[in-house]
Amino acid sequence: MEIERKWLTEGWPQGTPQRILKMEQGYIAVAPAVRIRSHEEAGKPTQYILCFKGQGGLCRKEIETEISPELFEQLRDFIGKPLIQKEQRQYALPDGLVLEVNLVDAGLPSQFYYAEVEFDTQEQAVAWKPDSSLVGYLTKEVTNEKGQSMAEYWSETR
Numbered sequence: 001m002e003i004e005r006k007w008l009t010e011g012w013p014q015g016t017p018q019r020i021l022k023m024e025q026g027y028i029a030v031a032p033a034v035r036i037r038s039h040e041e042a043g044k045p046t047q048y049i050l051c052f053k054g055q056g057g058l059c060r061k062e063i064e065t066e067i068s069p070e071l072f073e074q075l076r077d078f079i080g081k082p083l084i085q086k087e088q089r090q091y092a093l094p095d096g097l098v099l100e101v102n103l104v105d106a107g108l109p110s111q112f113y114y115a116e117v118e119f120d121t122q123e124q125a126v127a128w129k130p131d132s133s134l135v136g137y138l139t140k141e142v143t144n145e146k147g148q149s150m151a152e153y154w155s156e157t158r
Contacts, residue, residue, distance in 0.1 A: 002053070002062040003125050004118045006148065008140045011113060012101055014133065017089035026076060026083040027158075030151040031055070036067075036075045036083075048072040053151070057144035059122055081158040084150065093117070094131055104150075110157050114142075 025037040033053040040046045048069055054061035067075075076083065084105060091099040101115045115138060119125035130138045142148040 001059060002118070003059050003120070003122055004116050005058065005125055005128070005141065005143045007115045007138045008142055008148075009101065009113045009115045009137060012089060012103075013091060013099065013115075013137045015091055017101075018092050018098075019088075019090040021086075021088040021090075023086040023088060024083040025086065025150070026079045026081065027151055027154045028075065028079060030155050033149070033151040035151070036072055036079075038072060050075070058125055084154060084157075093134075095128075097128070099134070104153070105157070110153075 019041060022040040023037055025035055028034040028036070032055060033051070035051045035053065037049045037051065038046055039049070046069070048067045048071070049064050050067045050071075051065075052061075052063040087103045087106065089101050091101065093099055097117050097119070099115055099117055101113060103111070103113050105111050117125075117128065119128065146152075
């Protein structure tokens, strides 16, 4: 189960990220979402993931499994469209959670930033409030708004 809140943002937040990932992702289907994604992090082997995501906003079923680079390439060819390019910067939060901020399709007219925080429980997610350093940054929450998923973005731009 994935439990996360999501915000549209402007640029990167202040502070130094603890991790920076380069990602590519594409969709085989969007409802429910069936996605491939690669994760690259400096000094680490690239990961290739096949993911199934159910419908929902704050909470939804998610199944992820690692796949081989060869299967990833076969699925990329099967999709036949340019994959979404993302840079993700992860920032440690004072409460032990992680703020993941993503720049999507940098340099394209559709470029945008969004941020997510993942939680262990729905109650934790509902009760969570950004600390004072993020109050002005996390202003446009879109967690439960239709049309704000990456699958929807894929459908609109690919």
